[in-house]
Amino acid sequence: MAADGHARVAAEGAHGVRHPRLQHHFDDMEQQAEASTLGMWVFLVTEIMFFGGLFMAYLVYRTQMPDAFREASHHLDITLGATNTVILIVSSLTMALAVRSAQTGQPAKTQVGWLVATMVFGAAFLGIKAIEYTEKFRDHIVPGPFFEWHGTYPRGAEMFYSLYFAMTGLHALHMVVGLGIMTVMASLAWRGRFDDTYYTPIEVSGLYWHFVDIVWIFLFPLLYLIGRH
Amino acid sequence: MSGHVAPKSLYCTVFVTLMVFTGLTVWVAFYDLGLYSNIVALGIACIKATLVILFFMHVRWSTRLTWVVVMSGFFWLLILFGLGMSDYLSRGWVQGTLR
Numbered sequence: 344m345a346a347d348g349h350a351r352v353a354a355e356g357a358h359g360v361r362h363p364r365l366q367h368h369f370d371d372m373e374q375q376a377e378a379s380t381l382g383m384w385v386f387l388v389t390e391i392m393f394f395g396g397l398f399m400a401y402l403v404y405r406t407q408m409p410d411a412f413r414e415a416s417h418h419l420d421i422t423l424g425a426t427n428t429v430i431l432i433v434s435s436l437t438m439a440l441a442v443r444s445a446q447t448g449q450p451a452k453t454q455v456g457w458l459v460a461t462m463v464f465g466a467a468f469l470g471i472k473a474i475e476y477t478e479k480f481r482d483h484i485v486p487g488p489f490f491e492w493h494g495t496y497p498r499g500a501e502m503f504y505s506l507y508f509a510m511t512g513l514h515a516l517h518m519v520v521g522l523g524i525m526t527v528m529a530s531l532a533w534r535g536r537f538d539d540t541y542y543t544p545i546e547v548s549g550l551y552w553h554f555v556d557i558v559w560i561f562l563f564p565l566l567y568l569i570g571r572h
Numbered sequence: 573m574s575g576h577v578a579p580k581s582l583y584c585t586v587f588v589t590l591m592v593f594t595g596l597t598v599w600v601a602f603y604d605l606g607l608y609s610n611i612v613a614l615g616i617a618c619i620k621a622t623l624v625i626l627f628f629m630h631v632r633w634s635t636r637l638t639w640v641v642v643m644s645g646f647f648w649l650l651i652l653f654g655l656g657m658s659d660y661l662s663r664g665w666v667q668g669t670l671r
Contacts, residue, residue, distance in 0.1 A: 381635075381641060384638055384645075388641060388644065391645045392648065392649065398653075403660050406657070421598070425598050435624060435628055436583060436586075439578075439628045443578065549629070553624050553628045556628075557621045557625070560617050561621070563597075564601070564613040568601035569601075569610075572601070
């Protein structure tokens with residue numbers, strides 16, 4: 344009984360008022376936020392291994408057929424790739440500022456503004472990706488029965504583009520999921536759910552968004568920039 | 573909740589640095605550095621990733637436990653690459669001795 348009373352005092356905090364967003368199994372808001380952040384990082388570690396398998400496959404095939412990979416990479420549009428890299432990094436900045444606006448208790452309008460900006464850049468990324476994919480389909484360099492390659496290494500090029508579509512496709516899927524998460528966050532922010540005392544959902548969504556950015560930071564040089572000289 | 577609030581100027585500095593490194597990696601890709609091309613490209617990507625993790629993802633101000641979890645993820649990835657590649661790169665040797 345005495346221990347129960349003790350826990351309640353801790354939960355209610357110094358002001359004696361329990362935060363409405365504090366779940367009963369946490370002592371205080373700080374512990375709750377820490378648990379959520381840690382949980383998100385554990386998920387992101389599984390994501391590292393998820394993408395890691397594809398990076399491993401890339402590494403294996405690139406060491407087996409380096410010349411073919413260079414030739415195949417040459418067909419990718421470096422301008423579109425670099426533009427998308429810039430767009431994603433800008434979206435990471437707006438995401439960081441979205442989290443910050445909640446952290447500092449800015450009005451809902453400001454929070455939603457940064458979130459929507461992040462979504463606009465995310466959508467722009469997917470738009471450019473769609474243009475690139477369309478070009479690949481038009482030029483018959485999508486692996487499968489209709490694959491055509493007028494270079495020295497058709498088999499190696501098909502392998503490169505298999506990895507290209509698997510890796511960028513999985514990345515694009517993560518972007519689509521990210522846009523969904525940001526839609527939910529924007530609607531929650533709009534309803535004034537986040538302030539300087541409670542912003543964990545927006546913080547944790549930010550972690551996811553930045554992770555997807557990091558994956559692209561590695562995909563860009565590995566897919567677009569090999570064998571340019 | 574008392575999470576660390578980073579100043580806007582820090583986020584902007586990190587952003588500009590990321591942009592500079594993006595430009596650098598594109599620029600350097602047009603020069604033939606031999607084997608070093610890969611090392612430079614991946615080195616720049618690692619620096620960029622570290623900046624995003626430390627500042628945008630707030631790991632710089634996170635608990636030790638978060639640090640351990642983050643590092644363990646990348647450590648396991650290195651095990652995957654290290655053991656995986658030592659297997660693939662040495663397969664020809666084994667075949668040579670068996671036949």
